[in-house]
Amino acid sequence: MSLIVFPAIDLKGGQVVRLAEGDMDRATVYGDNPAHQAALFAEAGAGFLHVVDLDGAFAGKAVNAGAVKGILDVFPGHVQLGGGIRDRAAVEGWFDLGVSRVVIGTAALKNPEFVKQAARDFPGGIVVAVDARDGFVATEGWAEKSDMPVVDMARRFEDAGVAALLFTDVGRDGLLKGCNVQATVDLARATDIPVIASGGVAGISDIRILSLHVEDGIEGVITGRALYDGRLDLKAALAVAAAAT
Numbered sequence: 001m002s003l004i005v006f007p008a009i010d011l012k013g014g015q016v017v018r019l020a021e022g023d024m025d026r027a028t029v030y031g032d033n034p035a036h037q038a039a040l041f042a043e044a045g046a047g048f049l050h051v052v053d054l055d056g057a058f059a060g061k062a063v064n065a066g067a068v069k070g071i072l073d074v075f076p077g078h079v080q081l082g083g084g085i086r087d088r089a090a091v092e093g094w095f096d097l098g099v100s101r102v103v104i105g106t107a108a109l110k111n112p113e114f115v116k117q118a119a120r121d122f123p124g125g126i127v128v129a130v131d132a133r134d135g136f137v138a139t140e141g142w143a144e145k146s147d148m149p150v151v152d153m154a155r156r157f158e159d160a161g162v163a164a165l166l167f168t169d170v171g172r173d174g175l176l177k178g179c180n181v182q183a184t185v186d187l188a189r190a191t192d193i194p195v196i197a198s199g200g201v202a203g204i205s206d207i208r209i210l211s212l213h214v215e216d217g218i219e220g221v222i223t224g225r226a227l228y229d230g231r232l233d234l235k236a237a238l239a240v241a242a243a244a245t
Helices: 034-043 054-059 065-074 088-097 106-110 112-121 150-155 181-190 204-211 234-242
Strands: 004-012 015-020 023-031 048-053 078-082 101-104 126-133 136-139 144-149 164-169 195-198 218-223
Touching (some): 004 065, 015 034, 023 034, 088 112, 126 150, 150 181, 218 234
Antiparallel strands (some): 126 136, 136 144
């Protein structure tokens, strides 16, 4: 298995943005055509995309469905999507639209049985977001911090059949501080579920380091701001990731 690189497209008001530490008031706009951005990532060789409906994460329901459909229309690979997916209808709606995997965060903490049932009904289609602030799970679009330790949250789903855990260090997200590799690897070693790293990727070195831990259970890495700011070349990142074993 090689490391999967997921270029990120975060949607706010139909625009492509990146937030700093998950703060909607600290958004940088990178474009007003999400479909065009998805096409550029595809041209660079990406086979996977990570898309987030940021407005949906705070509203608890889909808000940027039109923009997501535009992405799906042009991107030939797999689209993984999160943001406000908190009930069965939302899961089914996104799969019907053509999304390959859905990411569930808040509902995974507050309604784990719903997530477990979805994982059984949609094999390989459910990713659980384990978003961390100081080692504890953050919810509601990262606006709230729970009293649930990250590892306990992850282990809750070990036998549920979820496809992966998406681990984000919220304190690093969008800040280009470097991915929290140690915490990500620790989580991967503590559970049998593959882990996707997210938050803070600053450049090619993060990709190289994470690629060394594929056997520890690191499935992939999500990167956004580093790509948009030109600090990370997607083709180079894909080449490094493909060499991982």
